[in-house]
Amino acid sequence: MGLSNLGPGRSVVLRAAFLLFVFVQSSNGGNILVFPVDGSHWVNMKILMEELHGRGHTMTVVRASSSWYIKETSPLYSSITIEDSMKFDDFFDDYLKRQIEFLKGQASVLKFFSATWEFFVMLSDAHRLACKMLERMLDDPDLMKGLQDEKFDLVLTDPAISAGVMLAKYLKIPLVLNARWICSGEGHFAIAPSPLSYVPVPGSGHSDKMTFSQRVKNALFYGLILFQDMFVVGPHYKTLCSKYFDAECDVLAYTQAADIWLMRLDFVFDFPRPTMPNVVYMGGFQCKPSKALPDDLEAFVQSAGEHGIIIMSLGTLVKGLPSDMAHQIAAAFAQLPQKVIWRHLGERPSTLGNNTMLVQWMPQNDLLGHPQIKAFVAHGGTNGIQEAIYHGVPVLGVPLFFDQFDNLLRVRERGGGLILELSELNRRTFHESLQEVMHNPSYRANMRRLSRLHRDQPVAPLDLAVFWVEFVMRNKGATHLRTDSYKLPWYAYHSVDVILTLLSAAGLLLFTIFAAIRYVCHRMCYRKKMKHD
Structure with a gap:
């Protein structure tokens, strides 16, 4: 039973008791080594670190010299900066352009496979450079002695790039994963039974109810994951293994041996599937009640009157859509009575209307929680979708790549929004889709229902995540929750x-x-x- 069903007084008492318990348990701060992944993954990690810092824990962050978002100096942590040459610059913008050309029939199959191959090369390079970065650490005896002398209580890492997993194994320190993805795909497939009959593989574009042909496609996509693991990503970790670890070294096995998996989703968002005792679901842990907007932004929002506002963001990986597509979207926005706040870093569209404000950054959570919000145009990143669910805002999804279509599919299956694919996007379809999402009350009603389900929990997801991090520190691991099935042939x-x-x-x-x-x-x-x- 959720606390919302226990009555407001009892709910407050129980939450206060839990927080008091966590505070007492964490009064002696731990020492945590953090090996994060950059980009939007760092946004998630930083929120967790802020909470851990507020409870008295000391943190040291391993960062690359080329890092986009992870600063060398911070009041939250001390840092170890490792020289690297990781440069991707405009790769994602170029990749998106080629993908759109193919979807619209403007590129040959050969060009599509060429772009796909370039993506695999980029993915391979990311893991190769991460392994080289770890090699520099392991080859520095002074640095490694310093890390061992620090006597860290645990390593907290994002296993999408698995260098942190390898470092934890090398230092023989308990391991906590801030995860959804591992280097070979979605994390559940590595630790829990995942029957392909009803567990959709990322990229397949299916729900948990599949026809025979969809199950065939699902199996083929799973084969693609195995290919990626064996030939694209795996060889770099094998090289690392042969140089620094024993003959039985296996990055997947080291990942499976993690004490706790802090999984960035919940089953309000995801389809039901088998799981394990050491998986802690903290979906939406970054969500929180909205705060007041800056004065200029609040004035713009209030100027919308009864029509309300729409916000649009396509995440951090791309600067914006190609100019012709941006012009179509701007023209569609200009037809609306609503005011629009659009996070757009590209060229200013010539069709932009007076009702649209372009920004380089927006307080997304605060805007989604504003009473004037009518719809969220999103690319389908996990953070944005979970914030939309938390605040009960209907979504018009424009997926770009990676898991974004799959995330939006889960919202559409639950009646909380629509998906407009890039191949179908123009001024008319964008305008019609937005009108449907805003004026059909079922979308907002369904998102509000999902919001109630998500909030109806005995403990806030962030508090739960911190509890289990501290649990591992107090008990020197959580091996009693971990199955050794990964050791079986x-x-x-x-x-x-x-x-x-x-x-x-x-x-x-x-x-x-x-x-x-x-x-x-x-x-x-x-x-x-x-x-x-």
Whole structure:
């Protein structure tokens, strides 16, 4: 039963009791080594770190010299900066342009495969450079001695890039993952049974209710994950293993051996699936009640009157859509009576209306929680979708790449929004889709229902995440929650050896019975023949 059903007084008392318990348990601050992933992943990690810092824990962050968002100096942490050469610059903008050309039939299949290959090369380079960065650390005896002398209580890392996992293994320190993705794909597939009959593989574009042909496609996409693991990402970690670890070194096994998985989703958002005791669901942990907007932004919002506002953001990886597509969107916005706040870093569209404000940054959570909000145009990043659910705001999704279509699919399946694919986007379709999302009350009603379900929890997701981080520190790990099934060979995990043994035994038994019957029949026939003679 959620606390909202216990009555407001009792709910407040229970929450206060839990927070008091956590505060008392964390009064002796721990020492945490953090190995984050840059970009939007760092946004998530920083929120968790702010809460840990507020409860008295000391943190040291390993960062690359080329980092986009992870600052070298911060009141939250001290840092170790490792020289690297990780430069992707405009890769994602260029990749998006080629993808749009293919979707609109303006590029050949050869160009599509060329762009896909370039993506795999980029992915491979990201992991190769991360491994090189870790090599520089492991080859520096003074640095490694300093890390060992620090006596860290645990390593907190995002396993989408698994250098932090390898470092935790090398230092023999308990490991907590701030995860949804690992280097070989979605994290659940590595630690929990994931039947392809009803667990959709990221990228397949399916829900948990699949037809036969969709299940075939799902299996093929799973094969793509295996290919990525074996040939794109895995070789870099194998090289690292052969140089610094023992013969049984395996980055996937080290990831599976993590003490706690802090999973950035919940089942209000995701489809039901098998899970494990050491998986802690903290979906929406970054969400919080909205704060007052800056004066200039509040004045613009209030100028919308009864029509309200729309906000649009396409995340941090791309500067914006191609100019022709941006012009179409701007023209569609100009037709609306609503005011629009659009996070757009590209060229200013010539069709921009007076009702639209372009910004380089927006307080997204505060805008989504504002009473004037009518709709959220989003690319489908996990953070934005969870914030929309938290505040009960309907979504018009414009997925770009990665898991974004899958995230938006989950919202659409629950009746909380629509998806407009890039191949279909123009001024008319964008305008019509926005009108549908804003004026059909079912979308807002469904998102508000999801918001109530998400909030109806005994403990806030962020408090739960911090509790389990501190649990690992207090108990030097959480091995009692972790299965060792990952140590089994594939044939033992799937009981292939047991099935073959039982089938062989059954076959032997049937053969014996058949042979005995044949022998008896043969003897009887022989006796009859002898009597007849």
